[in-house]
Amino acid sequence: MSVRLPRAVGLLGGGVIGGGWAARFLLNGVDVRLYDPAPGALDQVQRILANARRAYRRLTQVTLPTEGALNLVQSIEDAVFGVELVQESAPERLELKRQLLATASRAAASDVPICSSTSSIRASLLQEGTDHPERVLVAHPFNPVYLMPLVELCAGQHTAPDTLVRMAEIYRGMGMHPLVVRKEVDGFIANRLQEALWREALWLVNDDLATVQEVDDAVCYSFGLRRPIMGPLLTYRMACGGAGMRKTMERFGPYLKWPLSKLTDVPELTDTFLDKIAEQSDAQAQADNITEQERDDCLVALLQGLRSRRRTAGETVARWEQGLRDGAAQPIGSDVGPLRSPTLETPSEWLGTNGRVPESRYLELCTFATNNLLSCIGVDRDYHSKCGSYYTLETHLSDLREIRAGDRVQVLTQIVSADDEHIHLAHVLTVEGQVDPAGMGEQVLIHVDVGSGRRCCVQGSVRECLMKLARVHAELPRPKRASAGIAVG
């Protein structure tokens, strides 16, 4: 499966796009020879590279290849010397790009592919004046190049088809998604769509229908949230509940005549056109069969990602959760028996690649139950800021039997012991309908002053609740395995 990447590439231009390419190549182990006569070009590329290293460390735990070597060179000829691929990312001026590509094509070996990162110019215009134009093409990426997957590959009239195939493989090998554009057209595909949105956004601001912030919010919090999961056409199809694209066009077609955007010219909805779009949409739906539940799971995954960054819709979710927490009464149980967490249904995404729920989820369940207990005894934001909080010192997890996707899991939490500084907890993970526990988690928490991080004593009503609960739990049988050491066998 692993593709042989070029050993070295020549980059012409080290701006935002060229620098992004440099990062993508270098972190995939490819040497880069960079030509950019602008002062400070190397600094800019180094800065982008530092961002990319940081992003990749967060993105993946797979070991990356040894980073390629970055060399700033003094001429186009020097940049393309001995390389296996040339990528041009100069400013968007036809004459400048032509000159760079022509010079590069004369200096590079005749079979070295030469790609332009242009975001709008047709490849045929760029091939004029080049040596061996059959290896010249457009490979248009998106900012930041080291993270955005799409690269649009556009042939000019002279481009050899197998050059496209070769390039698609190389970009795919570097973690990108190559899309071969069928016809030569200004702006290719993605930018034509992006441009349509940009124009309408400008009209909205111009006509005082919305401010810049409101336009952006209207997108981020609505259809923009679906965009990483499905494009505009599948979205419209799904809005009709999978009744097919003919039905979708019947329903949404009439709106195309309404003044629902500034620019309203649309293709005529002839039978030929309707047949074509319906057929292509069916093919897509077959290849990419997304159910409502799968759509929801993807949206949830995106919302959770955004919540971890407290950004846009993620911030909305976090505030909602805070409201729920604030609104929920937290009765301290006169219950006898261990504290019971709310029951959770195991989502299918908890399954690891080996088809099992990994121990990290057992820990997540224990953490959830610990937080539930702390809530119950009154450790809230107010207590946190005035008196302190509990941190986990030790955790001992035992995976006793498999938890399956769809299992309804409840955690029973018992205080093994508690003093002014510590709580020793035992969590028993139970699955609805099963007698034997699925797992066990033991934790020791320590009470600390949040500012200094030093241990200190629990105070006030939290102390009272804790001790009362500890006394109740001391009457219960001690959970099996508590305080046991780890051993084989």
Added chain:
Amino acid sequence: MSVRLPRAVGLLGGGVIGGGWAARFLLNGVDVRLYDPAPGALDQVQRILANARRAYRRLTQVTLPTEGALNLVQSIEDAVFGVELVQESAPERLELKRQLLATASRAAASDVPICSSTSSIRASLLQEGTDHPERVLVAHPFNPVYLMPLVELCAGQHTAPDTLVRMAEIYRGMGMHPLVVRKEVDGFIANRLQEALWREALWLVNDDLATVQEVDDAVCYSFGLRRPIMGPLLTYRMACGGAGMRKTMERFGPYLKWPLSKLTDVPELTDTFLDKIAEQSDAQAQADNITEQERDDCLVALLQGLRSRRRTAGETVARWEQGLRDGAAQPIGSDVGPLRSPTLETPSEWLGTNGRVPESRYLELCTFATNNLLSCIGVDRDYHSKCGSYYTLETHLSDLREIRAGDRVQVLTQIVSADDEHIHLAHVLTVEGQVDPAGMGEQVLIHVDVGSGRRCCVQGSVRECLMKLARVHAELPRPKRASAGIAVG
């Protein structure tokens, strides 16, 4: 902070949107009286509600309020009886909506807000013929209503401003993001933008520039991936590296004259317009100061979410990682000393809400190191399918000192003992520049047959590598704390 939500709402229409509203209200603890004369309406709402329950269980671990009661009623009057809010979600036909709203307004108490979910019709047109039109407005949500945050609030000419304020609070209290639209306009804000994209997409298919699948892919894998994080205007601003919107318009303005989309009419770039957009964009950038690193962190979070679903760009990342794994040589070290994992820099998102790296990340580091060890002894997909794999039986984590964001962490892994069925590992978490370890993780793994889940013996070259490494590690000093039980103090 927690808003009092209505006790009960009346819903007119139980289709995709009405059903989505029902789910959002019910799961936030609000009773729903539903009027929909279509056969099967209740079933459809129940199905959407089941999807929503499932999605919320995955989205949040916060305890939801007790679910509201859903009642199907036989008339509009019955639906609005005793409720505190009416939400109409009938098909997009003016006369039908007018009739529903007029009837509801006569039957409901005079101060009950009446909202229409229309996606395009202006509120003033809907107010005609209603009693107390000052409480009639548009509240336009997006599908699926129980997950998508945006709701556009649009007043008609009679709507009282405080009705908008009240409604914004209620929707916010249910986890939504209300956006008050400044002027009455067909299609409001989000749908005008979505419509622009839809028209351009139809042209692309019509003109055979791309298929349905290619149009959608071009969006999902490129600018669509940025959309949950930033809208179109902030995106263009950032493409100019934060030089401001005037600069952005100088750079991208000329392209507006290029035929980069089918529909090319744009506002005149007068000084007045440029001043306005620049000023609004500055205000946005100040309120919503996103750095390149923050953008990258958000993109990474989205990519990780998509990878967990193996969808679109997430699938691209997963394939790239597989390629890296396949391509990487896995030398079994003639090193003496414990096995060293690749060094990881602690990302800032590892910090929990209390400003500490939680124990779940200690476990993540240990799991990473365990997988590294298994890789080294040759447990790969091939071995997995033919001979078996290792599962974790027990884990004991000790959090010895704080790990800080930005710390460079390496895990030293030592085999404490190994037999044909077990491996007992000790992981020591070290921070670059610190002598004392930050944490310790002990794990017992068991070798199992993946199909049956039963324990079995390690085989072949994996066994050889394991035993060789175990012999080398047996010569090392036994790590402190290994095999210790948990205890307070």
